[in-house]
Amino acid sequence: MRLRKCMEHILYGLSGLLIAQFLLMPGETLAQEETASPFLRYKGREASSGYYEEYEALPRKTRPFIAVPGGGPGVFAYSPSAAQVRIRTRLADSHQGIKFYNVLRCEYCHIEQTKDIHTVRARLTCRQCHGGEPIASIEHYYSPMNPLRRHAYVCAKCHEGSSASFASYVTHPPNPAQVSALKSFPVLFYVFWFMVALAAGTFLVFLPHTALWGIREFMLTKKKKKKDADERGEHDSN
Amino acid sequence: MPTSVANMTRIKRFTPIQQLFHLLLIVTFLIQGATGLARMFIETSWGKTVAWVFGGYEACRTIHIYVGILMLCGFALHGIYLLKKINWKNLPESLFSPDSLLPRPKDAKDFLQHIGWFFGISQAPQFDRWGYWEKFDFWAVFWGIPVLGITGLLLAYPLSATQVMPGWFLNLAFWIHRIEALLAMCHVFIIHFFIGHLRSHNFPMDRTMFEGSADLEATRHERPAWLARLEQTGELDRKLVPEADVTRRAIYYVVGYLALACGVFLLVGGLINSPYITW
Numbered sequence: 302m303r304l305r306k307c308m309e310h311i312l313y314g315l316s317g318l319l320i321a322q323f324l325l326m327p328g329e330t331l332a333q334e335e336t337a338s339p340f341l342r343y344k345g346r347e348a349s350s351g352y353y354e355e356y357e358a359l360p361r362k363t364r365p366f367i368a369v370p371g372g373g374p375g376v377f378a379y380s381p382s383a384a385q386v387r388i389r390t391r392l393a394d395s396h397q398g399i400k401f402y403n404v405l406r407c408e409y410c411h412i413e414q415t416k417d418i419h420t421v422r423a424r425l426t427c428r429q430c431h432g433g434e435p436i437a438s439i440e441h442y443y444s445p446m447n448p449l450r451r452h453a454y455v456c457a458k459c460h461e462g463s464s465a466s467f468a469s470y471v472t473h474p475p476n477p478a479q480v481s482a483l484k485s486f487p488v489l490f491y492v493f494w495f496m497v498a499l500a501a502g503t504f505l506v507f508l509p510h511t512a513l514w515g516i517r518e519f520m521l522t523k524k525k526k527k528k529d530a531d532e533r534g535e536h537d538s539n
Numbered sequence: 540m541p542t543s544v545a546n547m548t549r550i551k552r553f554t555p556i557q558q559l560f561h562l563l564l565i566v567t568f569l570i571q572g573a574t575g576l577a578r579m580f581i582e583t584s585w586g587k588t589v590a591w592v593f594g595g596y597e598a599c600r601t602i603h604i605y606v607g608i609l610m611l612c613g614f615a616l617h618g619i620y621l622l623k624k625i626n627w628k629n630l631p632e633s634l635f636s637p638d639s640l641l642p643r644p645k646d647a648k649d650f651l652q653h654i655g656w657f658f659g660i661s662q663a664p665q666f667d668r669w670g671y672w673e674k675f676d677f678w679a680v681f682w683g684i685p686v687l688g689i690t691g692l693l694l695a696y697p698l699s700a701t702q703v704m705p706g707w708f709l710n711l712a713f714w715i716h717r718i719e720a721l722l723a724m725c726h727v728f729i730i731h732f733f734i735g736h737l738r739s740h741n742f743p744m745d746r747t748m749f750e751g752s753a754d755l756e757a758t759r760h761e762r763p764a765w766l767a768r769l770e771q772t773g774e775l776d777r778k779l780v781p782e783a784d785v786t787r788r789a790i791y792y793v794v795g796y797l798a799l800a801c802g803v804f805l806l807v808g809g810l811i812n813s814p815y816i817t818w
Contacts, residue, residue: 392600416817421576421817460697464702466704467698467701469706470711471708474710488711492711496719499718499722500721507675510657513658514653514734516777
């Protein structure tokens, strides 16, 4: 009897502990790829957020005399004449030095970037993703838009749980019909024109086919009606 | 009505389950077309009106996703149905006989001869049970549903999709989905409807798919090879059925013309408003 009572108490105690554990444990959350792999340790988190523990990871090594996007080859890649258009993808303030910047609107220069789903359908404003002034260049090491961390800092504001892979969606895609897309997003260009060719091919065959079929049957019916009427006419005269 | 030989004016062409598949396809296809176009044309007042019918821009998306999943379920059921319909004991005969929907060399020949007949160069082709245009329609839907379904699922669940592929695949999926859907809608609303309603043979409406049977004399005229085959094997008598009563016929016309009206509304509205949206 005593033993049974003792067991009961232990059971109550254990179930109480279990309930307390459920109540006190943090709730389930969607992780921004923060789970450390036993093999890669915190590499994933480091790559995804740009942070290791509380320290921001160091920028990647730069090779200024070789790798300037759009710049010409040679020692003086940073010279004013090297790039046809001034490359602004690595500045802390991407709009620095632009005259009358404070009275301009984004779409005066970036009109092509206003013709995508995020802008037209979801009605997002530029600043909701790109932030306030100064707007850092995408490639700037500490920019929230840097591909290193934009999924966590920008995309995840709406798309909770977005990954670096998710963020490789091209938010401002080029017009896939234009030849310029062949350079900026070739796969999209080929896929688009393949699908258009498929659709155009179907209609090139079936539209004339169906129209001709309709005309032929219409002519046939008219002929048959005329023939029937003639036969009836003959009967009447007889 | 007593069924006498004189009343047996129609020949059985579709089973009730095939008619059910087609009816399900009509309803889901029109809903997908309307909700999809409503979202695509939301910048125009026409698009807003169509979206309003379904409860707005966001509701259109929800309906589009769940009806799309329903279509994929229907496609899976149709696959099971096809596997059960195949005569596994005599597979080549089951796959390549004139009763099969698989394309045959004769279809290409029929197609060319048909075009010759349009111009009065050759005799009208002797169609068997399925015309080449019917086979094309079947296979167009058969491949269209997986293409639209897979790209649609990727776009509907992007967080899961990008776990197995890079995000820029969604840019491709978007255009594949859009162009394939426009192709499907234009094909159904122009070509399928023209063949089913407007050509003299079927005017004002071919109700074969709704009634399950076609007019015997018209079929003898259009598909002589099938009729000859049935008469040779003696199967024809078992396939003859009487015409449906007037109430049923009225229902078939109402359903058919409602679908036609919805399709033409979407087609014309889409064409008129197409210059006014951001593509």
